[in-house]
Amino acid sequence: MTVTPFPGADTLASAPVFDIEKVLASIDTMAAQRPVAAQIVSVANSDDTSAKALARILASDVALASRVMKLANSAYFGMRGRVTSLQFAVTVVGFTTVRTMATVALTNLDDESRLPEDFWDVTTGLALAASSLAPRFGERPQDSLCLGLLAQMGAALLHHNDREGYGEIIASEPTYRGRRWAESRRYGINSLRLTSVALEQWGFPVSLTTPLKEVDDDRSMDGALLRAAFEVAARLTTEDYEQVPIASLTCGRLREDDLVPVLDQVRADAAELRRAMLGETAEADDPAENPGERTA
Amino acid sequence: MSVSISTAEHDMVPPEIVSTVFYSATVSDSLAILVAETIGATQRLTWCNEGAVQLLGYGVEDLRATALSHLFPTLGKGELKLLLRRERAARMTLPVRTASGADVEAIVIATPSPGGRMWTVRILSTANEQERALRATADAHERRFSALTERSPIPTLLSEQGMRLAHVNDAFCSLVGLRAEQLLGTGWIDTIHEDDLDGVIEQVAAALDGDEVEIQARLVRDDGTLRTTVIRFAHLFTPGVGAGFVGTIEDITDRLAFEAKLAHQANHDPLTGLPNRTLLAQYVAERFVSGTGGLACLFLDLDNFKVVNDSLGHTAGDELLVEVANRLRATVRPGDLVARFGGDEFVVVCQNVDEEAAVTLAGRVAHALAQPMRLGGVDIRPYASVGVTVQTAEHGVAEELIRDCDIAMYQAKAGGKGRVTVLDQAARAEAREKLRLVAELRDAIERREISLYYQPIFSTRDGAPVAVESLARWNHPERGAVSPATFVPLAEESGLITGLGLLVLEETCRQIAEWDHLLGPAAPPRANVNVSALQLDDNLSAQVAAALARHDLEAGRISIEITESALMKDPDSARTVLQQLRDLGVELAIDDFGTGYSSLAYLRHLPVDCLKVDRSFVAELADGHAEIASAVIALARNLNLCTVAEGVETVEQAEELTRLGATYLQGFSLAQPMTGGHTAAWFAAHSEDDA
Numbered sequence: 001m002t003v004t005p006f007p008g009a010d011t012l013a014s015a016p017v018f019d020i021e022k023v024l025a026s027i028d029t030m031a032a033q034r035p036v037a038a039q040i041v042s043v044a045n046s047d048d049t050s051a052k053a054l055a056r057i058l059a060s061d062v063a064l065a066s067r068v069m070k071l072a073n074s075a076y077f078g079m080r081g082r083v084t085s086l087q088f089a090v091t092v093v094g095f096t097t098v099r100t101m102a103t104v105a106l107t108n109l110d111d112e113s114r115l116p117e118d119f120w121d122v123t124t125g126l127a128l129a130a131s132s133l134a135p136r137f138g139e140r141p142q143d144s145l146c147l148g149l150l151a152q153m154g155a156a157l158l159h160h161n162d163r164e165g166y167g168e169i170i171a172s173e174p175t176y177r178g179r180r181w182a183e184s185r186r187y188g189i190n191s192l193r194l195t196s197v198a199l200e201q202w203g204f205p206v207s208l209t210t211p212l213k214e215v216d217d218d219r220s221m222d223g224a225l226l227r228a229a230f231e232v233a234a235r236l237t238t239e240d241y242e243q244v245p246i247a248s249l250t251c252g253r254l255r256e257d258d259l260v261p262v263l264d265q266v267r268a269d270a271a272e273l274r275r276a277m278l279g280e281t282a283e284a285d286d287p288a289e290n291p292g293e294r295t296a
Numbered sequence: 297m298s299v300s301i302s303t304a305e306h307d308m309v310p311p312e313i314v315s316t317v318f319y320s321a322t323v324s325d326s327l328a329i330l331v332a333e334t335i336g337a338t339q340r341l342t343w344c345n346e347g348a349v350q351l352l353g354y355g356v357e358d359l360r361a362t363a364l365s366h367l368f369p370t371l372g373k374g375e376l377k378l379l380l381r382r383e384r385a386a387r388m389t390l391p392v393r394t395a396s397g398a399d400v401e402a403i404v405i406a407t408p409s410p411g412g413r414m415w416t417v418r419i420l421s422t423a424n425e426q427e428r429a430l431r432a433t434a435d436a437h438e439r440r441f442s443a444l445t446e447r448s449p450i451p452t453l454l455s456e457q458g459m460r461l462a463h464v465n466d467a468f469c470s471l472v473g474l475r476a477e478q479l480l481g482t483g484w485i486d487t488i489h490e491d492d493l494d495g496v497i498e499q500v501a502a503a504l505d506g507d508e509v510e511i512q513a514r515l516v517r518d519d520g521t522l523r524t525t526v527i528r529f530a531h532l533f534t535p536g537v538g539a540g541f542v543g544t545i546e547d548i549t550d551r552l553a554f555e556a557k558l559a560h561q562a563n564h565d566p567l568t569g570l571p572n573r574t575l576l577a578q579y580v581a582e583r584f585v586s587g588t589g590g591l592a593c594l595f596l597d598l599d600n601f602k603v604v605n606d607s608l609g610h611t612a613g614d615e616l617l618v619e620v621a622n623r624l625r626a627t628v629r630p631g632d633l634v635a636r637f638g639g640d641e642f643v644v645v646c647q648n649v650d651e652e653a654a655v656t657l658a659g660r661v662a663h664a665l666a667q668p669m670r671l672g673g674v675d676i677r678p679y680a681s682v683g684v685t686v687q688t689a690e691h692g693v694a695e696e697l698i699r700d701c702d703i704a705m706y707q708a709k710a711g712g713k714g715r716v717t718v719l720d721q722a723a724r725a726e727a728r729e730k731l732r733l734v735a736e737l738r739d740a741i742e743r744r745e746i747s748l749y750y751q752p753i754f755s756t757r758d759g760a761p762v763a764v765e766s767l768a769r770w771n772h773p774e775r776g777a778v779s780p781a782t783f784v785p786l787a788e789e790s791g792l793i794t795g796l797g798l799l800v801l802e803e804t805c806r807q808i809a810e811w812d813h814l815l816g817p818a819a820p821p822r823a824n825v826n827v828s829a830l831q832l833d834d835n836l837s838a839q840v841a842a843a844l845a846r847h848d849l850e851a852g853r854i855s856i857e858i859t860e861s862a863l864m865k866d867p868d869s870a871r872t873v874l875q876q877l878r879d880l881g882v883e884l885a886i887d888d889f890g891t892g893y894s895s896l897a898y899l900r901h902l903p904v905d906c907l908k909v910d911r912s913f914v915a916e917l918a919d920g921h922a923e924i925a926s927a928v929i930a931l932a933r934n935l936n937l938c939t940v941a942e943g944v945e946t947v948e949q950a951e952e953l954t955r956l957g958a959t960y961l962q963g964f965s966l967a968q969p970m971t972g973g974h975t976a977a978w979f980a981a982h983s984e985d986d987a
Contacts, residue, residue: 020374021381028384049536078459078482080494082501091504092458094538135462135480142457142537188374197378197388206389213370261477 020189023161027198030106036061037102041202044099054098055087063279064105068098071276076128076269100146101277103202107153108160110278116159116170118237123152124273125233128266130225133232136253137225139207147208148229149277154194155179158187174238176230180216190216192226224250232262236270325350328419332364332380332406339364339380342414351421353395364417368404369393379404382412392419451525453543456534459485459500471525471547473518489514489522496527503529503541512548524549565636567614568621576635576643577695583647584687584694591687592654594644594661595701596624596680599713601640608672619669620678627664628657641705642680643698651686651718658682658716666714681708682716703727734790736772737783741795746770748803749969750823752978753940753962756954761982763822763855765962766804767969768796788830797831801843805854807972809847814976818983824855824885829862832869837876844882851881857908859887867898878903885940890928900935907932909958911943917952918945929956 031038039057043049058065065086072089073081083089090098108114109123127148134144159166165186173179180190189197196212214223215230227249234241246254321329328351331343344352344359354362365376370390379386385407391399403420442463445452451468455461464479472479472487479487488496492513499509510528517523525545532540563575571579583591598620605613617640624634624642633645644661646654662682668675683704691697700719708717740746750764770778787793804823811819827836844851856877863870863886874884885906886899890913913925925941932939941953944963953961970978 021377021383024378024381025383046536051538072458075482076460077457078485078497079501080497082497088501088505091539094457095536096538097457132481135477140456140537141460141462141481184372189372189378193372193375193378197386200388201386203387209389258477265481 020187020194023157023194024198024201026161027107027157027201030108034061034106037064037105040064040102041099041106044095044102049095051087051090051095054090054095055085058090058098059086061105064101067101067276067279068093070279071097071101071273074269074272074276076273076276094142096143096146099204100149103150103153103199104277107156107198109153109156112278114160115156116166119152119156120274120278121237121270122233123149124270124277125236125266126151126226126229128269128273129232129262130229132262132265133225133228133254133258136258137221137250139225143205143207144225144229147211147226150199150204150208151192151195151212151226153198154189154191154196155183157194157198158183158191162187174241176234177216218249219251221251221253224253228254232259232266235259236263236266321345328352328421330359330364330417330419331414332417333414334380339376339415348419351394351400351419352392358395367392369399379406379417380408380415381406382408384408389422392421451545451547453484453545454532454540455500455543456532456540457538458504458540459497462540468545471517471523471545472515487515487517489516499527499529500541503531503543504539506531506539515545522549523547524552568618568636570621570625570642571633571635573635573637576633576637576645576698579633579635580645580697581694583645584691584697586692587689589650589687589689590648591697592646592649592651593685593697593701594646594654594658595637595683595685595698595705596642596644596661596665597705597709598640598665599679599681599709601678604671604676608674612672616669616671616676616678620665620680623664623667624661627661632657643701649686651684654684654686655716655718658684662714662716679714681705681713683708683719684716685719699727700724730786733778733783734786734792737770737786737790738792740770740772741787741792741799744799744803746796746799747971748800748807749971750807750820750975751962751969752820752967752975753824753960754966755960756950756958761820761967761979762960763824764820764975765824765857765969766800766807766826768800768826769969784828788828793828793830797828798839798843801825801840802846805843805847805849807975808849808853810972811976811979815980815983818979820975820979822853822855822883824857826857826887827862829859829865832858832862832866832873834873834876836873837880840877840882841880844880852883855883855885855906857885857887860889860891863902871902874903890924904937906938906940906959908940908942909953914941914943914949914953914963915945917949922952922956925953925958926956929953929958932959933957 031041036057040054040061043057044054058068069083069086069089071077072083072092073079077083077092079092083092093101104110109119112120125148127145130144130148131141134141155166169179169182169186173182180192183190184193187194192212192215196209199209199212210222211226214220215226217223218227228246231244231246231249235243246256246259321327322345324345325347327345328348329345330341330348332339333342341359341362341364344354344356348359349356352359352367364380365371368376368379368390371379379388385405387403387405389401389403392402392404393399400421401423403422405418405420406415407418408415445454445463445465448465449467451471452463452465453461453468454463460482461480461484464476464484468484469476469479472484474483474487477483485493492511495511496513499511502509508528508530510526512524512526515523515525525547528544528546529541530543532542534540563572563578564570565572580591580593598616601613601616604616617636620640620642621634621636624644628634628644629646631647633643635643635645637643644657646657649657662680665680666677668677670676683701683706685697685701685704687697691700703723704717704719707720707723708715711717747769749767749769751767752761753763753765754760755762768780768784770780770783772778784793784796787796804825808820808823840854840856841851844854858870858874863874877884883906884904885908886902886904887908888910889907890910907928909925909928913928916922917925929939929941938959939957940960940962941949941958942962944950944953944961945965947965949963950961950966967978
């Protein structure tokens with residue numbers, strides 16, 4: 001992999017020094033290592049997919065299946081432990097969510113050693129905020145949850161492929177928007193755009209990829225929900241964060257008052273969603289714990 | 297059919313196939329295909345087909361002069377390489393800029409050639425007419441659905457995932473007093489009463505699984521009040537997304553309250569608010585365990601309540617009952633039941649008490665009731681007679697307990713009012729005996745075991761028998777003959793009198809018809825049938841007419857005897873009934889005349905034919921007291937009525953009565969009551985004697 005070290009502020013505007021295609025190619029390599037997850041990502045897209053069919057495939061990946069079960073029984077879905085079969089768990093969380101969880105597994109987002117610091121704190125915040133705010137933007141909460149869970153996939157890939165350079169971007173840019181500008185300068189593409197390319201590649205619906213592309217266009221309503229979700233996540237996870245008025249981020253759709261219950265909701269559910277997404281313990285997340293998947 | 301496909305392993309695709317495919321791609325106008333190539337630092341278009349020309353509006357030459365990036369204005373600098381990958385095909389959804397400057401939404405798929413320097417770019421416009429129409433239809437459906445649910449007065453929930461709500465309508469918001477944003481997601485779960493939540497989740501699970509289910513659940517409103525609802529869940533499946541549910545909510549709080557009110561009304565006395573007889577029976581039955589003790593009943597009956605009602609009016613009477621109820625409630629122990637049994641009767645049921653404690657309570661109750669109260673400007677003391685019963689091993693069923701304390705109350709009354717009496721065993725045995733007799737009487741009437749005897753009545757003019765009186769006899773298989781003086785009042789008390797009366801009427805008519813058949817002209821000309829006061833209603837004349845008709849008899853063959861006291865109970869209605877009978881053509885006699893305090897003026901207006909001089913006045917003749925018998929006979933004669941003197945025991949009495957002017961005589965000395973068969977023989981013999 002060709003990674004040119006971070007060239008310094010004076011050369012930031014120069015041509016990208018990062019072979020993005022290799023990053024994208026690495027996703028295909030990861031997919032080959034998690035064939036069950038890869039199969040779910042491709043099957044769950046189809047309109048004639050059934051919970052039964054998905055559950056049958058899911059059953060071959062014990063770690064992933066247990067996470068789906070855990071998520072189905074989490075407070076987020078309100079089922080209070082009533083979900084005892086994998087098929088019913090798939091029904092409860094929905095196909096898009098199962099697909100999202102498979103994508104998380106596929107891209108090693110469940111391996112925190114490969115991720116930027118605070119990755120999951122931010123991701124759960126993004127996902128829950130997007131889900132809570134979705135009805136205000138005419139979106140399905142479930143799709144928005146998935147959008148939030150996957151949005152930072154590009155950042156994880158950049159971090160993994162250029163740990164040092166990406167670390168410097170994070171250190172120098174406290175805001176997500178600033179970080180995206182820096183990413184574009186350094187890699188020729190920002191992390192959300194990279195996520196959208198990858199998701200498009202796997203056939204995720206346009207409704208999921210469009211917000212990723214339009215997040216930085218403040219006049220675009222399609223990006224407004226994600227902008228708002230990033231603002232909520234930043235307020236909850238960034239120290240000394242300088243708040244951006246929510247109305248300006250959402251074309252006037254939201255007022256500050258609207259965020260109060262959302263912030264509470266995110267705080268309440270974040271830990272449990274994180275546990276469900278990552279498995280019970282850090283050890284259980286180690287791919288070595290899932291030899292069947294490795295050797296498949 | 298066999299298909300031969302060339303593979304790389306064998307050889308290159310034959311040139312003719314390549315040219316065929318290439319030709320079809322070139323001229324296709326439904327497929328937009330371009331070829332891009334890296335020339336220097338940029339990617340330029342080197343070829344395009346007819347479809348691309350049509351879609352993009354450029355001439356072929358213009359396109360060749362165009363940089364590929366120009367077609368994709370949203371791709372930032374350096375992002376074109378995300379589309380033009382060297383090792384694999386890439387797919388993006390993005391706007392494509394046409395020659396006119398307008399953007400067309402499209403899916404763009406770029407496939408690299410093996411060398412990695414050229415790409416085939418396919419552009420699939422997503423903005424075609426058909427898709428737009430489909431989307432418009434879907435949007436219209438969506439709008440119709442949301443309009444329907446939004447404006448529906450039925451509270452409606454819509455979940456797209458598990459318990460998470462994607463939508464609630466205004467009706468649900470107002471039902472629970474919260475805003476939609478507080479309820480969406482899992483917020484609505486907090487509105488379900490904690491004790492009902494498990495059940496609701498279970499039903500949601502069933503609905504997500506494809507069932508249609510419903511559950512009764514309480515919802516907690518924002519202000520803390522509860523609404524009881526029925527929630528109906530229906531399965532909802534969105535292809536490619538998963539399962540959710542539609543929930544509709546019916547608020548049944550008011551209906552349940554109304555039903556509870558009705559149930560309360562059915563079990564409570566509206567005047568005093570006390571449990572009524574139904575609830576009392578239920579209450580005692582629930583707590584009664586046969587063979588144990590511990591239950592006690594107090595039966596209270598207000599003394600002289602009728603006096604209050606009659607003198608101060610019903611409103612005052614009601615006021616008294618309410619006051620009594622309040623005093624009872626205040627006097628009994630916590631946990632004791634106070635019920636209004638009916639009228640001025642109340643029952644108190646206590647648990648875990650012995651006789652001493654029950655009597656003490658009864659004394660306390662009597663004392664509390666006897667405190668003076670002011671009613672209609674008058675001070676009165678509502679004394680009560682109280683019967684007390686404590687459950688013993690002899691009580692087989694719950695009703696016996698209440699019945700026993702009812703008996704005890706009557707004993708208390710009989711003992712002189714305002715008393716407390718514990719059930720006396722002898723009284724209890726007597727009462728039970730009476731109950732048994734009633735049951736046996738009922739059976740006897742049903743099985744027609746009551747037989748009729750007939751006692752001839754003679755004319756004083758020539759001594760000839762002119763009629764018979766039908767007399768009911770009950771020959772009990774174990775008890776022997778039961779006197780009519782016992783069983784007739786019993787039948788009247790226990791509601792059996794109508795059945796008994798009909799039996800007598802029917803059997804008499806049948807017997808007359810039989811006599812006619814046997815004796816012809818020698819048959820008894822007429823039979824007198826006794827009718828109870830309780831039979832004096834509008835049905836009587838129809839029943840008599842029916843019995844006569846059934847046996848094809850003239851109305852004049854029957855005479856109806858009614859006691860004077862029966863007529864005086866409700867003189868106006870009695871007169872109406874008598875008139876109906878008279879219109880029918882039957883004769884009417886007043887029985888036991890002289891014992892019932894008739895108003896003579898009234899007597900004159902009654903449509904009767906005959907007075908029966910009571911046997912007590914006939915008996916007085918033997919003592920030389922002929923005054924009353926004489927007066928009655930004279931009175932009858934003056935009113936143009938005939939007379940029957942009953943209970944004629946001696947020849948002297950017969951002679952004296954004849955002398956006094958009585959029309960007919962009846963008595964043991966003349967002829968005893970006989971069975972129907974004996975009566976026939978007697979009349980036959982009499983007829984022969986006369987001949």
